[in-house]
Every structure is written in structure tokens, then in C-alpha cells.
Amino acid sequence: MNLKHPTTDSQPNTPSNIKNGVLLLNKPEGMGSTHALNIVKRALRLKKAGHGGTLDPFAEGLLLILIGKATRFMEYYGEEKEYVSVIRLGVRTDTDDPDGEVIEEREIKDIDIEKVKEVLKKFEGEFMQKVPLYSAVKIDGKRLYKLARKGAKVELPERKVEIKEIELLDYSLPFLTIRTVVKKGVYLRSLARDIGDELGCGAYLYKLKRISVSPFTIEDAYTIEDIKNGNYKIIPLKDALPHFPSVTLSGDDVWKIRHGMKVRGFYPEGIYYVKDSLGNPVAVARGITFGLKPEKVINEGV
Missing domain, CATH: 3.30.2350.10 (Pseudouridine synthase)
Known part of the structure; x- marks a missing residue:
């Protein structure tokens, strides 16, 4: 799954001229x-x-x-990320990926392409997902993967997650290739495991390629x-932030934001990229009730 990036004739930047x-x-x-x-x-x-x-x-x-x-x-x-995943059906591993030990093998039967598409649709939208056993999630202050290595029996915690898009790209049993657009917090290893469970044959995440990080x-x-x-x-940095809705401020409002103070105005809830009247970056701010509150101020000259 190699993708070639466009070449450029411009001179490369160096740490001496791009520090942030x-x-x-x-x-x-x-x-x-x-x-x-x-x-x-x-x-x-x-x-x-x-x-x-x-x-x-x-x-x-x-x-x-x-x-x-x-x-x-x-x-x-990375509020949204896009992936291409290859899922291996009929086999489960303790880590839900190829680096783990095989813990179960099952026969793959009565799984046609229409059944696969039907199962994939179940994972589109919001749902509760169990985290992988081998993950950095903490239970009672201890990392799950450390508990797993000690052989401890634990109940895997569930989290609400969201998959915005899920699409079958290739159906070549025992492998499925899918494309997903996910919100923060989705575990692709858990998704592969759960797809296998829904199909009744078990599965693990065989290959993974991240295509985008918003x-x-x-x-x-x-x-x-x-x-x-x-x-x-x-x-x-000044060019890497404007993926939020932008707000242009001037005068005292710019000074207030730069000094961590709220400015008045109606801003729907969300994150905003704040600029001054000359287009210079000022801050990343959050819309609150009748105001805008800075979360991270961007120093002048960045």
C-alpha cells in the first residue's frame, strides 16, 4: 500500500528557518x-x-x-483519521494484531460478500467499543497491557466511539480490506476483532495504513x-492551524486574547482559529456562552 507523494522544486526547509x-x-x-x-x-x-x-x-x-x-x-x-485495514478472518490473536500469539482458529463458512457488507454497516455511526486487552488504557491505575502480561483476568472497559465511514474495498477470503474514517478514540484492532465475532469466525487486524490525520x-x-x-x-505553525473556523479580531480584543482574557460576542460552541486584522495568528480559542475564550495563545512571530 505504498503511495507516492508529489515532488517539489522548492528548496527544503531546515530547522534553522522553520523552528515551529x-x-x-x-x-x-x-x-x-x-x-x-x-x-x-x-x-x-x-x-x-x-x-x-x-x-x-x-x-x-x-x-x-x-x-x-x-x-x-x-x-x-486528528479529530478525524482515515485508514485502510486488512483483516484476517478465521484467526484470533491475544493482541488482535499480527504481533500477538494465536489463541483461536475457526472455520470460515457461509460468509459471502453481502453478509460482510451487512456486518460492516453495523459499525457505522456511534457505538460502544471494548478496548483491546493489550492497550495503554488504565484500570485502577494500571495499564491494561501490563495486567495482560501478568495473566490477570480483567473486564475490558467500553467507550463510546464513532465511525463516520466504513467501506469494503476488497473481498478475498480469508482477507477483507476496508476503508474507515473514524473519530478520535476508535481502536482499529478492536474493530477487526468485533467484525470477526459478528461474522462468527474471529479475526485480527493483519495490516493497517493511515491515510489521513485531519x-x-x-x-x-x-x-x-x-x-x-x-x-x-x-x-x-501559522499555516498548520487554520483547519478550524477562523475569527478575525482587532484592537483591544486582540490584546485581551493574547493575555488570556475572554472577549464578548456570539460564537457557537467549538474551536476557533483567531487572527488579527493583518492575518497574523493570535490563538486557538473556544466559543463559550456570549464570548470567546483563548485556550492556546500563539506567540507573535511564529
């Missing part, structure tokens, strides 16, 4: 997200950087590398080799 921004990485399969981040930090000599939205080692695709002050805005990215897509991402060779562009 977002770099789009096409993480390869077989590498952990932290490992990939550390490679990028060494290659670009970055002092401060983080990644947005962990991809497991077996997965590939878009990983956001947030640089400098952009790390403060990590929570605002508002960015993999078409604009760079490989590790691209980055090592200097063929990359960092998106400046």
Missing part, C-alpha cells in the same frame, strides 16, 4: 512511532519534537511530527529517506 511547525512523515511498516520520531530528530537536529497519534510497529502511514511550539497544539490534530493527508508526506536526504518541507 508540522512535518508529515510516511512511517514504514516494522518501525515504532517513537523510533521514527527519534530518527527524524537526529536527522534534523531537533531539540523539541513529538508525534501526534501513535502508529503501532506493524502499521504504516501518516505520522505527524510536531516541532518546537507546535507540540503545544497536539490535541487539536487536516493532513499522506499524499503530502515524506519518507524517512526523503528527510535524511533533505527532501522535505516543514509546514509553519
Whole structure:
């Protein structure tokens, strides 16, 4: 599932001229997200950087590398993500992915393409999802994966999640390939497991590729080799934030927002990107009752 990003004739940015921004990485399969981040930090000599939205080692695709002050805005990215998943029917693993131990094998029978489509529709919209046993979710202050490694019997917690789109791309038993657009909090490993349970044969997530992390897509991402060779562009923070509805303020209102104060006005509930009258970034703010309250102020000159 390799996708080629467009080439560019412009000169690559360097840490010396873009200190705060977002770099789009096409993480390869077989590498952990932290490992990939550390490679990028060494290659670009970055002092401060983080990644947005962990991809497991077996997965590939878009990983956001947030640089400098952009790390403060990590929570605002990835409200929606798009994935292509390959699901292996007839086999269950303890981790719900290919890195785990096989715990059950079942016969695949009476599963035609129409039945698969019918089952997939059950997972469109909001529903309660059990988290994977091997996950970082805490129970009584302890990580689930640590409890699992000790052999502890635990009741998996459920969370309300939302899948906005789910589509069957390929039906080649024992494999299904699906595309999903999900809101924050969805576990694709749990989805594969639950699809297998609904089909009566069990399943695990065999392959995973992340296609987008709102508002960015993999078409604009760079490989590790691209980055090592200097063929990359960092998106400046001021250009990486305007995926929220924008609000333009002037005069005293700009001063108030910059100093953490609320400004009056009617703003429907939600997150806003605040600019001054010259188009300079001011803050990320939240609409509240009859006002706008800053959540993260953007320093001048970013």
C-alpha cells in the first residue's frame, strides 16, 4: 500500500528557518512511532519534537511530527483519521494484531460478500467499543497491557466511539480490506476483532495504513529517506492551524486574547482559529456562552 507523494522544486526547509511547525512523515511498516520520531530528530537536529497519534510497529502511514511550539497544539490534530485495514478472518490473536500469539482458529463458512457488507454497516455511526486487552488504557491505575502480561483476568472497559465511514474495498477470503474514517478514540484492532465475532469466525487486524490525520493527508508526506536526504518541507505553525473556523479580531480584543482574557460576542460552541486584522495568528480559542475564550495563545512571530 505504498503511495507516492508529489515532488517539489522548492528548496527544503531546515530547522534553522522553520523552528515551529508540522512535518508529515510516511512511517514504514516494522518501525515504532517513537523510533521514527527519534530518527527524524537526529536527522534534523531537533531539540523539541513529538508525534501526534501513535502508529503501532506493524502499521504504516501518516505520522505527524510536531516541532518546537507546535507540540503545544497536539490535541487539536486528528479529530478525524482515515485508514485502510486488512483483516484476517478465521484467526484470533491475544493482541488482535499480527504481533500477538494465536489463541483461536475457526472455520470460515457461509460468509459471502453481502453478509460482510451487512456486518460492516453495523459499525457505522456511534457505538460502544471494548478496548483491546493489550492497550495503554488504565484500570485502577494500571495499564491494561501490563495486567495482560501478568495473566490477570480483567473486564475490558467500553467507550463510546464513532465511525463516520466504513467501506469494503476488497473481498478475498480469508482477507477483507476496508476503508474507515473514524473519530478520535476508535481502536482499529478492536474493530477487526468485533467484525470477526459478528461474522462468527474471529479475526485480527493483519495490516493497517493511515491515510489521513485531519487536516493532513499522506499524499503530502515524506519518507524517512526523503528527510535524511533533505527532501522535505516543514509546514509553519501559522499555516498548520487554520483547519478550524477562523475569527478575525482587532484592537483591544486582540490584546485581551493574547493575555488570556475572554472577549464578548456570539460564537457557537467549538474551536476557533483567531487572527488579527493583518492575518497574523493570535490563538486557538473556544466559543463559550456570549464570548470567546483563548485556550492556546500563539506567540507573535511564529
